[in-house]
Amino acid sequence: MTLETRRAASKEFQAHRAGFASRFIAAVIDLCILALFGFLVLGFVALIRFLLSSRPFEIPHIPGWANSIWAVGVYTIYFTYEWATTGRTLGNQLAGLRVVTPTGRLLPAWRAVVRSLLYLVFPAGLLWVLVSVRNASVQDHLVGSAVIYDWYYKAPQSPSRADTGDPRSANQ
């Protein structure tokens, strides 16, 4: 398949709800990015400690609770910010996905926060995409969001009042 025919075919399913494979790949990529970011931060902290102290270079050992808080905080901030501002994380960018409301608008900030926390609490909710007629996960049903194919960047529109009303109507 040539580039032109592939682009012509891809235009057919733009703005359609994405399936499980694409969304899972995007989630894996995002998790890898967060893990890499965490290691980079630890490495940066270790370098600072190495430069400022006489101790040898070593990855700092963070307690479990601190590590959990750090991970949850970074995860929540990352997803909330990306979904609320552009509708897509780096994983969504590579996979050509965008998280929007059922009307195609950007998620409000609180929905983005709730959606990120729901994925943190119950990531298996993504499997519901396999059986959903509208390719919606559990979190999409709860929050009222949708993940669509959107390979061509479009200036995100501000969330409308109707989107903030009844999220469930979007997943019907």
Add this chain to the structure above:
Amino acid sequence: MEGNGHQASESEVIAQSLVKGEAGQSELIEVAVVESIPGVAETGSGPKPGPQPKASSTQEGSDETLGSEQEPSPLEFADLVANGVRLAVGAIGLMLAAVADVLGQLVPGPEAAPAAGWGSEGAAGSGPEALAGSGPDAPAEADSGPAPLEILRLLPGAALGLGFQAGRRLAGTGRSINARVGPAASFVARRSILRRPMEALRHGLDAWDRLGGQERRDSERAARQLARAVIPQLVTAFLDQIDLDDIMARVDLDPIVRRLDFERIIKEQVDVNAIADGLDIGRILDRVDFNAIIAQRVDMESIVDRLDFDRIVDRLDLDGIVARVNVNSVVERVDLPGITKQVMDEIDMGEIIHQSTSSITTETIDALRSQGVNADRILSRVVDRLLLRKGERQTRLPAGDGS
């Protein structure tokens, strides 16, 4: 005997014609002048006094007879004497005419003009005509009174007339003597009594003849040597006195040039190859300003329009030319760093790299996304089939979503 008799009779006819004055004076003078010239006298064979056709043809017959005769005859001697007298008289006449001419030029006056006119004609060799005309002119000039100079001017003609008359008389006397004494002399000459003295005389004359011939040849050789030595100097002196520029200015060369066939002269007489070999082409080319010629007189546009560059390029051995080019020296003379810097300044390499890399990345990501879409569809179909679900999933957002 027959030869001598024939010769005697012919000589008599000539002598009689001379005595009777049948031959004009002008012819007599011509004979004298011709015999005085050695070359002409040698080509001629004896006296040719007879101006009339009959006498001339008769004389030719006597010449042949004389050419076959060995012994001299009294008649030849008589003719020789007559011719010698005419020659001497002619020379004296010329000298007198020259003297009169000089005197006429030295003494100016009304009489000088006719005297000069006579002298000039005499000096030109037309003495007999002057002599013939002096008779009628003399009475006319005598009317104005005789002068010593006129008398002097008449002396050459009178001397010539007197000399010629004396010559005629002497020739007539010789012939009459020959007519009377000749038979007796021939008779005596054939006798054996004179044979021995005649033989001795002939031997003596032969010796003298040989000596004379030898002396003549030596004289001729000396004359030729003198001529070779003198003539170049004379010619040089002559040329020094000539103003060739003045002469050439007077010559009208146009008709001469028009009559010349230059094409034939060049083809037959001119060795163009030798001329070309002698030319110093390099020196000529150094004096030629080709730049000025090309800039002012050459229409480069028309020349270029007529050139068939494709044909020229086809005939070129480009491989051979390239093989002869020292590429290394060319590269060494090229400012590659400067050129590279200039090129890099003109090209926005960052934009090119950005476009190329973004294009590659876009294609890669597009392929990845397409594969994800396909995987989504496959999984959906599998699950829908497991769930015995019929119909397509409703994946499209509601109309008017803006997507």
